[in-house]
Amino acid sequence: MGERDNIIRSAEILEGIKNHDREILNFVYETYFNQLADFIVKRRGTESDAWDVFQDAIGVVYDYVHKKDFSLDVPFQAFFFTVARQLWFQRFRKSQKETNFTNQTMEHIPYEDVETLRDYMRQQVITRLTHQYMKKLSPNCIKLIKFSNMELETGLIAKKLNYLSNQAVYNQRRKCLRKLLSWIENDPEYQNLTDYERP
Amino acid sequence: MKDLEKFEKYIKGELEEGDLWEFKKSLEVDASLAAEFEVYKATLSPHAQKKHQLIDELNTIRQSKTHKNINFGWQRITAVAAGIVILLGTGIGLIRMQHNASYQELYTQYFIAESASFNVRSATNSLEQPVLDGMQFYELHNYDAAIEMFEKAPNNLMGKLYSGLSMMELGDFDGAIHKFDDIINHNDNLFVDQAEWYQSLCFLRTGKRSKAIEKFQKIADDNGVYKTKALKILKEIKKE
Known part of the structure; x- marks a missing residue:
């Protein structure tokens, strides 16, 4: 060739x-x-x-x-x-x-x-680690993240998942992401990432 | 997460000029905010979603190849054993090994993942919420989560069908056979044709030749939508 x-x-x-x-x-x-x-x-x-x-x-x-x-x-x-x-x-x-x-x-x-x-x-x-740890989240968190990624309106997500307000959706999503972040931050691979940082 | 709304607006390009400048500056000086934003981007952005799909697709490819390799590995061992047996006067093991390999090829050729969207569109409005949620997970190739959702509506036949299909995607063929059995035994429903077809493929994939032939033959005799495919696959199996 x-x-x-x-x-x-x-x-x-x-x-x-x-x-x-x-x-x-x-x-x-x-x-x-x-x-x-x-x-x-x-x-x-x-x-x-x-x-x-x-x-x-x-x-x-x-x-x-x-x-x-x-x-x-x-x-x-x-x-x-x-x-x-x-x-x-x-x-x-x-x-x-x-x-x-x-x-x-x-x-x-x-x-x-x-x-x-x-x-x-x-x-x-980070994306691979996120993908790996997302599987550990509760089904509710996974749903919340998937629906958010489908770009559904926050109001519609609230309705579908029985949250009382848009703010409740934000709060719950924040909790889910914080959980994800804590797992990722403790992963040795994430801790090794400093080498990719700009000088 | 400190400022989820701001992250969202930034990703969507909706931050006003002043806020945008302030946000970028914060990312430079606040390491924990930058870390949170990285995880946010890797989780909740349209591009991240596509990358997660890509990872799933790569894993599916690897799983299918690894299963093949494992099977071929076992087949090599079987071949050695069969050789000894042949020396003793019988070639049954070797023949079975060849059959298993070709059954897997036939399965790969005929198993086409069912799209959820057609059935969702054509189903009645009375679908239960967990089933709808399960379908969405199925479409996103998140089969574990899909099964978990379908389990919440244990009597829903569409849920059973897609639960079985999810199990097939995960390589749990015995579990799938059981789900399809429930649909077939119920008999009076729209999904019997699909359940019979996919169950037959499960029997084929797990090397249960006579059971697979019996099931494909029934489909061929019934004049259903899978009749032509069943006749073709029967011809292939009987060639072996």
């Missing part, structure tokens, strides 16, 4: 990820997950680490393709593995107190995008 074909194929993959195309997501999983898992397992990680990193890398790509001025001049594979390796090094370095890794793994990324991608990486880890 030539470089041009590669770039075209990359555009298809990125468009597929952007649109949640199941066939493309399947393709990406089948083509890249084992490679990534090999890379991580050989570096003292586990398959479970690899799965977290894989999801995070896809999440970062997803945010990147939703950027207004998005363009990508490197093949998808190079971009994906650059992001994935960076995510892994950050995670590994923190968990092993290892300091020998450098940021050279971001070499394929346009300079002006490096900082944006670091923000995306941080936000993605």
Whole structure:
């Protein structure tokens, strides 16, 4: 496959990820997950680490393709593995107190995008943790969050869930989010996130 | 959460210029507010919702591949055992192994997740609230929460159908068979066709060949909406 074909194929993959195309997501999983898992397992990680990193890398790509001025001049594979390796090094370095890794793994990324991608990486880890901890919330909290995300009017949510006022909806939602935040704040992965912060 | 309303307005682009400047400044100087805002963004924004869906989709893909791998792993072990058995004069184990793999492929080919929206639209207005809530969770691929909601309306047949479908999505085929049984035994309802079809797929998926054939044959004989599919799948199974 030539470089041009590669770039075209990359555009298809990125468009597929952007649109949640199941066939493309399947393709990406089948083509890249084992490679990534090999890379991580050989570096003292586990398959479970690899799965977290894989999801995070896809999440970062997803945010990147939703950027207004998005363009990508490197093949998808190079971009994906650059992001994935960076995510892994950050995670590994923190968990092993290892300091020998450098940021050279971001070499394929346009300079002006490096900082944006670091923000995306941080936000993605938080999104994955949120997704994980949301399952621990009470069914009522989950409903409240789902209905809010469906952009239902607060009044309608109050009616559907039998709250007496809009303020009661806000209060309950605040409680649910505070609970979520407390779990996330105590998660070691969240505590390791300082590396992504801007200098 | 200090200022949920402000977070919401900021995400929706509804903060006035002065408030916007003040809010951005607060995010820079107040670390706990910034942390809360990050969690808010990861939970309650249209983009976050889409990302949660993406995570669910990736997990579904991984689960389906992992199940396959686990099954293939067991099949390899079975193959070794079957080899020994063949040496002793019988090839039954190997044949069963091949059948199981092809049944799973047939299942994947024929199991198309049912959309909740059509049934909700076509159902009567008397649907119970937990069932409606369950349907919303089902549509969001949150199958555990959907089942929990359907359990709150234990006699609702549509709830039973979607509870069974949720169980299929989660790989609990025996649980799903039980739910579909309730609908089939009730008999006088709109969902019998669907229940029979999906129950047959569960039997196929769990390798219960003769039960699956019996059920698909009944569907084929009944002239229902799944007749053509049932005939096709029967042909495939009988090829094995």
